[in-house]
Amino acid sequence: xxxxxxxxxxxxxxxxxxxxxxxxxxxxxxxxxxxxxxxxxxxxxxxxxxxxxxxxxxxxxxxxxxxxxxxxxxxxxxxxxxxxxxxxxxxxxxxxxxxxxxxxxxxxxxxxxxxxxxxxxxxxxxxxxxxxxxxxxxxxxxxxxxxxxxxxxxxxxxxxxxxxxxxxxxxxxxxxxxxxxxxxxxxxxxxxxxxxxxxxxxxxxxxxxxxxxxxxxxxxxxxxxxxxxxxxxxxxxxxxxxxxxxxxxxxxxxxxxxxxxxxxxxxxxxxxxxxxxxxxxxxxxxxxxxxxxxxxxxxxxxxxxxxxxxxxxxxxxxxxxxxxxxxxxxxxxxxxxxxxxxxxxxxxxxxxxxxxxxxxxxxxxxxxxxxxxxxxxxxxxxxxxxxxxxxxxxxxxxxxxxxxxxxxxxxxxxxxxxxxxxxxxxxxxxxxxxxxxxxxxxxxxxxxxxxxxxxxxxxxxxxxxxxxxxxxxxxxxxxxxxxxxxxxxxxxxxxxxxxxxxxxx
Numbered sequence: 001x002x003x004x005x006x007x008x009x010x011x012x013x014x015x016x017x018x019x020x021x022x023x024x025x026x027x028x029x030x031x032x033x034x035x036x037x038x039x040x041x042x043x044x045x046x047x048x049x050x051x052x053x054x055x056x057x058x059x060x061x062x063x064x065x066x067x068x069x070x071x072x073x074x075x076x077x078x079x080x081x082x083x084x085x086x087x088x089x090x091x092x093x094x095x096x097x098x099x100x101x102x103x104x105x106x107x108x109x110x111x112x113x114x115x116x117x118x119x120x121x122x123x124x125x126x127x128x129x130x131x132x133x134x135x136x137x138x139x140x141x142x143x144x145x146x147x148x149x150x151x152x153x154x155x156x157x158x159x160x161x162x163x164x165x166x167x168x169x170x171x172x173x174x175x176x177x178x179x180x181x182x183x184x185x186x187x188x189x190x191x192x193x194x195x196x197x198x199x200x201x202x203x204x205x206x207x208x209x210x211x212x213x214x215x216x217x218x219x220x221x222x223x224x225x226x227x228x229x230x231x232x233x234x235x236x237x238x239x240x241x242x243x244x245x246x247x248x249x250x251x252x253x254x255x256x257x258x259x260x261x262x263x264x265x266x267x268x269x270x271x272x273x274x275x276x277x278x279x280x281x282x283x284x285x286x287x288x289x290x291x292x293x294x295x296x297x298x299x300x301x302x303x304x305x306x307x308x309x310x311x312x313x314x315x316x317x318x319x320x321x322x323x324x325x326x327x328x329x330x331x332x333x334x335x336x337x338x339x340x341x342x343x344x345x346x347x348x349x350x351x352x353x354x355x356x357x358x359x360x361x362x363x364x365x366x367x368x369x370x371x372x373x374x375x376x377x378x379x380x381x382x383x384x385x386x387x388x389x390x391x392x393x394x395x396x397x398x399x400x401x402x403x404x405x406x407x408x409x410x411x412x413x414x415x416x417x418x419x420x421x422x423x424x425x426x427x428x429x430x431x432x433x434x435x436x437x438x439x440x441x442x443x444x445x446x447x448x449x450x451x452x453x454x455x456x457x458x459x460x461x462x463x464x465x466x467x468x469x470x471x472x473x474x475x476x477x478x479x480x481x482x483x484x485x486x487x488x489x490x491x492x493x494x495x496x497x498x499x500x501x502x503x504x505x
Contacts (some may be wrong), residue, residue, distance in 0.1 A: 004095040007424040009102070013090035014056055016071065016124075017104070023160055023176040026068065030061040039209045039232075040132030041346070042114040049075040051111040053177070053209060054134065062416055071178045071234060075111035076100040084108055084422035085448065088310050104436065105274065106162045106174055112152035119205050119237055120148045133234070138193055142206055146170060160376065170204060173235065181380040183233045188350065188372040191294040192287065199283040199369055201361075204237040239282055241368060247360030250276070251403040251439070258435055262427045266434045276367075277400065277439040280360060281446030284396065288351070288389045289451070297349035297358040297386060304348070308388075309341035312475045319478045324483045325492065329499045333474055336502060342470045343464055348386035355392040356399035390465070395446060398480065398498065401441040405494035406431030443470075474502045 011033035018033075042051040050389065054072045057456040059065075080101050086149060087107035094100050105111035110473030118135035122128035123146070126139045152168035162174040175183065187201040210229045244441050251273060256273030258264075316333055320326050326333075331476040353374035361368040408429075448465075480495035 004049050008093040009054070010090065010092065011036065013092070013102070017072075017089045018056075018058070018070070021104075021176075023162060024070070025160065025462040026060060029064075031058050032061065033057070034059040034067065034391040037211075039211060041321055042111075042118070042131040042133060044110070044114065048110050048114075049077050049105075049108065051075050051105045051108075051114050051131075055211070055232075067180050069107045070176055071174065072176075073105035073174065073234075074102045074112070075105040075108040076102055081108075084229050093144055097437075099361045106164055108152050109152050111193070112164055112172075112317060113148075115172065115207065115235070116146065116150060119146050120146050122205060132209055134208050134210075135205060136208070137447070138190055138203050141299065142193060146204070165240050168235055168240055168242050170238045173199070174235045178232055178234070180230045180232045181381050182384075184353070184380060184383045185371065185372065185373040186233055186236050187384070188291070189236065189238070192290055195290045195377070197287060197290050198365070199367060200242050200285050201368055201370060206233055206236040206240065208233045239491055242362045242370065243362055244285075244361035245363075245366070247362060248357035248360065248403065249398065250362050251357050251400070252407050255404045255432060255435055256411065258431055259426075260426050261413070262424065262431045266431060266438050270369050271401075271435070272438065273435060274438045275440040276362070277443040278446035280367045280396070281443040284355075284392065285371065285450035286350070286449045287369055288392070291350045295386075297347065298349055300346045302345070304346045305343045306341045307339055308346065309339075310469060311476060314338065315475060319420065319482045322482045323492070325496060326481060326499065329496075329502075332502065333499065334479070336467075336471050336474055339467055345386055346468075348388055350384070351387050352392045352395075353383055353387065353391050358399070358402065381475040388468070388472070390469050391472050393444065394469060394476050396443060397440050397469075397473055398476045398495075401436050401498050403439075404436050405491070405497075408432060409491055409494075424502070433504040470502055474499060477502070 014033045014036065015031070019027055020318055033056055037054055037055045037057075038052050040053040042053075043447070044050045052074045054074055056070045056072050057067055058070060059067045072089075076082075076094070077100065080088075081103065084103045084107060085105040089104060091099050091101055103111075114130070118130045118133060118136065120127060121130070122135040123143075126137050127409060128135050133340070146166075146169065150169055152164045154167050155163040155165060155171075160238040161176050163171055164174065165171045173185075183206075186203070186206045192200050193203040208231050211232045254271045254273040254276075256271070258266055260271075261269060267274070313334060314332065316337065318405045320330060352369065352372055354371070354376065355369070359369060359371045363371055451491040477495040477498045481492060481499070484492040484495060
């Protein structure tokens with residue numbers, strides 16, 4: 001089969017396909033496909049498809065402007081494939097002028113077999129190349145031999161990437177919005193796997209390509225400054241966790257169980273989550289400790305805490321323009337953020353960077369922490385910077401607040417829903433708060449105890465630790481208030497209630 005030529009792919013085909021996907025981040029904004037680069041092509045067999053790796057540059061035509069780079073791997077066929085009609089992108093000519101039919105390769109079992117075989121071929125030396133894609137394996141005491149006959153199944157529910165499982169043995173995350181450079185998700189998983197962490201899905205390997213330094217994206221870090229080439233990482237392969245339950249789904253299920261019998265205190269209910277929260281706190285402490293060992297860490301002084309204080313205050317001032325309801329709490333929040341600047345210092349290290357219950361999985365073997373890509377929208381170089389581990393802790397504490405809040409917002413209305421003064425309505429509200437308080441307290445106590453210190457990373461005293469943690473929690477809640485105002489206005493009471501506790505109503 002002749003190779004696919006990017007210039008022969010009609011940008012309108014990709015524009016039409018992008019808006020139908022879950023992972024495209026530009027839906028609702030005016031955009032155009034400005035450029036398509038076929039950077040690699042995995043060769044198929046005599047009767048199988050090729051898998052072309054396309055980098056698609058999207059430019060936005062609104063006031064915000066900017067551009068983004070997306071990976072769209074396409075499988076190519078001579079004839080229409082009815083079994084893949086739902087993933088059809090459209091027709092295009094190959095280099096020989098023959099019409100080929102293009103499908104999103106993630107949904108094509110034959111195309112995914114080409115990716116799997118690339119990882120299999122890398123088992124011996126740790127690296128193998130196929131069609132311009134470099135497959136790398138993590139070799140060590142936990143070497144895993146992959147069966148090349150494993151069958152792929154795309155998973156549903158992914159928002160920003162695409163995941164494909166190979167039977168019950170492995171799962172591959174295909175990065176959709178991509179950036180040249182080292183992806184923090186791969187970098188951190190590689191080190192935690194080599195360090196023997198029991199709280200992640202171990203990394204088996206990853207796939208990457210070399211791209212030109214002029215790859216068209218607003219965040220083209222990773223290529224050298226001399227106009228050469230740099231690495232762009234396409235996908236990562238990990239152990240598939242067969243018994244995994246999403247942490248946030250587990251937490252909200254716990255709240256629903258509690259509220260089904262609100263007469264029982266949270267500690268006496270089958271819906272109590274305190275024990276699970278404590279085990280999760282221990283798991284996070286162990287991951288943070290291993291990250292301290294595997295990556296650089298340091299103690300920063302007055303300039304760092306002053307800068308953190310200014311950044312938190314600036315985010316608040318910007319949020320006030322978007323969420324006027326924050327004004328009621330602004331004075332107390334400013335005081336909390338200003339107090340950060342008086343701390344004696346700040347210990348920083350590599351962290352998760354975007355931690356919440358939805359980034360955790362509960363398995364029969366304990367809690368696992370996933371998705372170490374960091375905060376979406378930030379360049380890789382910024383995501384890799386050392387930060388305070390208390391930012392991760394704050395993200396989890398906020399998530400424990402969200403669980404009962406989301407249940408209250410989404411559960412079917414009880415018979416007394418219109419009566420705010422109903423004893424049962426008041427009891428459900430108090431039980432939800434009790435659930436959150438118990439989960440937060442047990443999580444934090446277990447985290448600190450597992451560190452074996454009264455607050456390493458947050459100053460010299462428990463009081464300083466509490467001050468810093470409260471500021472991070474408030475900063476996160478301010479971010480949430482802006483997000484909810486823009487996307488789910490009816491949910492804004494969830495972060496506002498937390499800010500009332502911290503900032504003072």
